[in-house]
Amino acid sequence: MSVRLCVREPRGEPVQIADAVLRIQILGPFRASACQAELPLGPRKQCTLLALLALRAGERVTVEELAEAxxxxxxxxxxxxxxxxxxxxLRRVLEPDAPRHRRNNVISSARGGYRLNVxxxxxxxxxxxxxxRQALALISLRQWEAGWQVFDRAMRAWSDPFLKDLTALLPDHPAIELLRRELVGAALEYVRLGLEHGRACLVLPIAERLALVEPFNEVVQAHCLQxxxxxxxxxAALARYTEVQARLRTELNVExxxxxxxxxxxxxEARAEQWSDDVPAGSxxxxxxxxxxVVDDLVGREEDLTRLCGLLRRHRLVTLTGPVGAGKTALALALAEAVRGGYGGGVWVVELSGTASLRGVVDAVAAVLGGTGPSRHVPAGSMSDAAGQPQLLLVLDNAELVIDETAEFVNELLRSSSGIRVVVTSxxxxxxxxxxxxxxxxxxxGEQDRGNPRRLMESPAVRLFARRAVQLSPTFQLSESNALLVAAICRRVDGLPLAIELAAACLRTDPLRLLLNRLRDPLYALRSTWRGGPRHHGSLYAAAHRSMELLDEAERRCFAxxxxxxxxxxxEMAREAxxxxPGDDDVPLLLNRLVDKSLLEVCSNPLGRRYRMLRVSRALARDTLNRLGHPPRPSAAGHCIPGC
Known part of the structure; x- marks a missing residue:
């Protein structure tokens, strides 16, 4: 598709590509886009160069500074x-239709260097x-509400609390640390003002984000507790205080x-009714x-929770998606618990794993809302009236087998009521x-720490295994002597929380090394005796096999x-397999469908688009292949070759 450029002189109108303004993002995933399409910025060093120019936008950056970066x-x-x-x-990417000698509107030449003009x-x-700046100016003029709205927009621009992409491109660059301080300072003022004006619910996601970014900053941690x-x-506030106290004692030797x-x-000393602006009075x-x-605290999901709180603050529909056993349900329930105080109508959780039709979805929601008899069989648009409550949070869990019906229901529900937000797991x-x-x-x-037992003990997967193991086998103790084995077990089940917990339960009968050997075939080795959970969580095979119900015949053959x-x-490798x-299918289309259904992952590779499967998914594919009458055997191709 050709891209039409409307260019300008450096101090004129903004650079526009077709009808959309060029946009560059560095406070989240690093990217540049035009016409809502991501631009191919090229190899890492080109991205690094653009990142530094963006970090110092409007300033001259010398060639020597760029080379050093x-x-x-x-x-x-x-x-x-x-x-x-x-x-x-980069100029060719950012201004593709401009004559070569006029591609200096976005990146212009400056004495001895270059400048980004945006x-x-x-x-x-x-x-x-x-x-x-605008927000603080308005607030200083006592225009509180207007200033708050502008401040809230500013906070949305900072989407990655850790600036991972920017830090990876410019490691140890002094400008990164200065930027972090600037972001933290602004966000801390946002939280302080929100607490001061009874907006605790609105600032909580940012407060928790800051607490992750600044684990030793006592002002930040105190605001998060408040x-x-x-x-x-x-x-939760008291539990966080205990964590912070332990961290300060261990790492800094201070109280x-x-x-x-x-x-x-x-x-x-607090009672819930003290904060009537944030928690409804009377309850x-x-x-x-x-x-x-969730009964237990989640392990290793702090960053997920922070991002989800921000998404739910900005969007009325948030979907948690991912592979089998990744912990979508637990994370959604933890999210609902974290934001519960801001929903006067409460949290309503509906399990959809047993439904098979739109009527089943409506009935399941109506049952939780308390409907009985014929009144339960009503259009989705009536559910908001049935709730009869302001700011209600509806969680629809395990929607993958009724995905079209759930989409229809949610669409009608949200269009008919402005007081409902929906979280879906699928x-x-x-x-x-x-x-x-x-x-x-x-x-x-902890892939980068394979030979370092002490570091492996801190990885989320190993911590989850150890916690569950101690619950079921009190004599178990994680140590440097067994951390490598535990990490190997966690890798063998892809770091999936469901599989890790099922594996830890096996310690009641199997020592670690025997358990590791059993997990050569994790699909059939892991079963549960737990009660109270979804039926498809009874074994890893049951949970994984549920994914097959999402596939049509062509998708099933391709997956197998x-x-x-x-x-x-x-x-090409997928085509060969x-x-x-039998059959002649559109393999690229089917691969994309399998990605959409969380059975494949797209992975970045300088040679082009690549895919990968989790070990559990590959075991399921081989099991399916065997059931189709084609026992698995090594492919002649084996692996991709460079440049294929």
């Missing part, structure tokens, strides 16, 4: 020439700074200071109907235009054939 002290002899080459390539709305960092307390989460102590005292907490919230997204999606990934096992492939693979079964 790209190569550090190991400058090649042609460093300056390479910088000019990277700039030329308007505030084109670069999220500039938007953040401008909106923050936000939890004032949203009715007194127990909590006066601000943290005051926040703890507030939590101890200790908003109601909760349906399956209860292995496949609903596909609605206004849906915000959060990918729930397996827990990290991928059991012949090891490691990452490309489309697919030829071993």
């Amino acid at each position: 790209l190569w550090g002290e190991n400058l090649p002899a042609s460093a300056n020439a390479l910088v000019h080459t990277y700039v030329a390539r 308007r505030d709305e084109q670069l999220d960092l500039q938007a953040f700074r401008t909106l923050t 936000a939890l307390t004032r949203t009715g989460q007194r127990t 909590p200071g006066p601000q943290l102590a005051a926040a703890r005292a507030e939590a101890i 200790s907490r908003p109601p909760w109907r349906g399956p209860g919230s 292995r496949e997204i609903l596909g609605l235009a206004y849906e915000a999606v959060h990918q729930v990934r397996p827990l990290a096992v 054939s991928l059991g012949l492939v090891d490691g990452e693979f490309c489309v 697919r030829r071993m079964l």
Whole structure:
């Protein structure tokens, strides 16, 4: 598709591509887009160059500074020439239709260097700074409500609390630390003002984000405790204080200071009705109907929870999607518990795993809302009236087998009522235009720490295994002597929380090394004797096999054939594997469908689009292949070759 450019002189109108303004994002995933399509920025060093220009937008950045950011002290002899080459390539990407000699509107030449010329709305960092200044100016003029709305918009621009992409491109660059301080300072003022004006519910996601970014900052931690307390989460506030206290003692050998102590005292003395602006008067907490919230604290999901709280604050529909056993339900319930204080109508959790039709979805929701008899059989649009409550949070769990029906129901429900927000868990997204999606990934096992038992003991997957193991086998103790074995077990089940907990339960009968050997076939090795959970969580096979019910015949054949492939693979490799079964299908289309249904992952690779499967998914594919009468055998292709 050709792209039409409307260019300008450096101080004129903004650079526009077709009808959309060029946008560059550095406060979240690093990307540049035009016409709502992501632009191919090229190899890492080109991205690094653009990142530094964006970080110092409007300033002259010398060629020497750019070269140092790209190569550090190991400058090649042609460093300056390479910088000019990277700039030329970026200009071609950002202004593709402009004549070569006029591609200097976005990246212009400056004496001895280059300058990025963008308007505030084109670069999220500039938007953040401008909106923050405007907000504080309005608040200083006592225009509180207007200032607050602008401040809230500023906070939305900062989507990644850890600036992971920017830090990876510019490691140890002093400008990154200065930017972090600037972001934290602004966000801390936002939280302080919100607490001061009874907006604890609105600032809680940012307060929790700050607490992750600044684990030793006592002011930040104290504000987070206050936000939890004032949203009715007194127990969570006290638990967080205990964590912070232990961290300060262990890492810094100090006791909590006066601000943290005051926040703890507030939590101890608080009663829910004290904060009537945030928690409805007349009840200790908003109601909760349906399956209860998680009993144990989640492990390794702090960053997920922070991002989800932000998504739910900005969007009325949030879908948690991901592979089998990734912990979507537990995370959704933890999210609902975290924001419960802000929903006067309460939290309503509906389990959809046993439904098979739109009527079944409506009936399941009506049953939780308390409907009986014929009144339960009503259109989705009537559900908001049945709720009869302001700001209700509806959680629809395990919607993958009724995904079309759930999408129809949710669409009608949200269009008919402005007081309801919906969280959905599903292995496949609903596909609605206004849906915000959060990918729930397996827990990290510490791939970079394979030979370091002490570091492995801190990885989320190993911590979860150890916690569950101690619950079921009190004599178990995680130590440096067994951390490598535990990590190997967690890797063998892909870091999936469900599989990790099922594996830990096996310690009642099997020692660690025997358990590791059993997990060569995790699909059939892991079964549960737990009561009270969903039926499909009774074994890893039952949970994984539920994914097969999402597939049509062509998708099932394609998925089964991928059991012949090891490691990452490309489309050609998938085509070769697919030829071993009867039929002639559109393999690229089917691969995309399997990605949509959380059975494949797309992985980044400089050679092009690649796919990979979790070990559990590959075991399921081979099992399916065997049931189709084609026992798995090594593929002639085996792996992708470079350049395929």
